[in-house]
Amino acid sequence: MVAPVTTAAGGGRQASPRRKGNDRGPSSGSVLAWLVVxxxxxxxxxxxxxPTALVLAGAFQDADGAFTLANLAALTRGAYLQAFLRSVQLSAITALLGAVLGALLSWGVAVGKPDGLVRRVVVAGAGVLAQFGGVPLAFAFLATVGFQGFVTRFLRDSFGVDLFATGAWLFELPGLTLVYTFFQIPLMVIVFLPALDGLRPQWREAVDGLGGSAWTYWRHVGGPILLPAFLGAVLLLFANAFSAYATAAALVSQGSPIVPLQIRGFLTGEVLLGQENLGKALGLGMVVVVAVAMGLYAVLQRRFARWQR
Amino acid sequence: MAAVTRSRSVARTVILLVLGAFFLLPLVAMAEFTTRGAGGTRSLASWAAIADDPDLVEAILVSVQLAVTSSVLVLVLLVPTMTWIRLRLPGLRRLVEFLCLLPVAIPAIVLVVGMAPLYAWVNYFLGDSPLTLTFAYAVLVLPFAYRAIDAGLSAIDLKTLAEAARGLGASWGTVLLRVVAPNIRTALIGASLLSVALVLGEFTIASLLNFDTLQVRVNLLGKRDAGVSIAVSLLTLLFAFALLFLLSFIGGRRRDTAVGGG
Structure with missing residues (x-):
């Protein structure tokens, strides 16, 4: 990808003859015009x-830089395969939970006042939790349902219920599912609220006027229009959970149940000599999964955009 | 109609209350946790400890500086490029858009794998100051900044403005600084606020390249004293909320002026 840069800069091929007395700056074909970018x-x-090319290329190289498929083959076995399956499972469950609950919350916000305080607070709060949470979210849940957390203590002291009777679930997959849902719902609000805002009130009025019920409206008008946007959002949420690292890293310090944490192991040197490029193969695997999800998301977005004109 | 409206508002209230409780509970728990004293009393020791930890204060300062340098770098890179492409090189628009949105498809944890060798060089040439993270962070905020600036540029008649200024003898620098920038200032403020919030919350790249930023320090502290970490976490969440709440008013004002101008 460095090549297009040089061809771009040297794109004098298309240079048009300069107009005489041109004081309007370089024209689009001249080398000067390209220099700006x-x-x-x-x-x-x-x-x-x-860096991206380095990861993608490294996935196909052995320790000496020769071409090999061994790194990718290793992904289909043992602990790496398990990590991918767990990552997909975690992302899929939290994407669905986040999408359904987030859609409900979006609806609750969308039917309110467009400039109301509720909407402003929910949208700003959603932005914080969805995109900037990371480590603080892990600590938020430690304070809530950690060993000495607020809820843990309350349940223990008032009802004699031990939240950790079945083990340290907060620091394993169930805990990650809970915390991930906490940032997936807000992300759903961010991506789905504009879609709900795109529903014209006239459509609802038309259904009401023709004697349809709320169910008729959602079954035959609102639902079908929103379906591509909803499915697209599920994919976006899936990609979001799949790429998330900070929250899991702060919460899980022992073991590497999911792919991002496996990659952490490679970067912090917990690997055998000569296997460094396995980490890049894991990276390639993540990029492929995320790219497929985001590609489908883009397709569904375009489908939905038809109704927003 | 009245029945429909009422059942709708009941459903809305239930949803907002239940999910509101789900989201507020951890925040309340954080406040409770950080004000625990010995033997069931209340104490602000965790909060006071924030200022007493020189490493933490240092890390906060580093993150604040990074927030400023990253926002400035991304604006300096994007505004002239995007303006120029709209005016003179429309053929490059798709490429630039693709490059700017690319970080969305590449998880930070993957990017950092490729950045580790790159940073060996960066630190060799520029020293190992944590401020070198600016280069990595400007990449992270690229998609957000691109969308904000793109929306800003779409909302103005860039060609006419630029031609008018050029016709009156303005240099390209003047056009950029005194014509384009003021006209898209809400977009620039929006892009900056998003960048600031994103950089203050960034953990992945800083921790794996071994730089001591706010989130790295908070995570490290948490292993020893959860109280302080939770206090700082609550503080950063509230600060980010304040930034984005502010942003919602800026966005609203832009819509008003757009209506007024149209």
Missing amino acids: VPFLAYVGTFLVY
């Missing part, structure tokens, strides 16, 4: 495209 392309090439 060079800093951006150079920066993105260095800090985005190059």
